[in-house]
Amino acid sequence: MYLIKxxxxxxxxxxxxxxxDKxxxxxxxxxxxxxxxxDKIGLGDKYDYIMGVVRDLPFGKILKLDI
Structure with a gap:
């Protein structure tokens, strides 16, 4: 999974x-x-982890998450 801010x-x-991944x-x-x-995509339980990564991620960068 990839995250983009x-x-x-x-x-x-x-x-x-x-x-x-596609x-x-x-x-x-x-x-x-x-x-x-x-919650809609089934990652509500990963909220704290994902939002922690989002806060530290610079704008325009792509980060691969292993969830």
Whole structure:
């Protein structure tokens, strides 16, 4: 699974993309509202881990997660 943090501009907020190994989009959510999207794809129990990684990840970088 891959994680990408996208910087928002002006009134558009920052977003996070979660993609599978074939780079298919699994989830796309605002950094400040991830709970519903993570629950929807079955990763609600990994919330603390994923959001910890998101906080430390620079914008525009792609990170491979082993979940």
């Amino acid at each position: 996208v910087k928002g501009v002006a009134k558009i907020p920052d977003y996070v993309q979660l993609r599978d 780079f298919t989009l699994l989830a796309y959510f605002r950094v400040d509202r991830p709970e519903k999207s993570l």
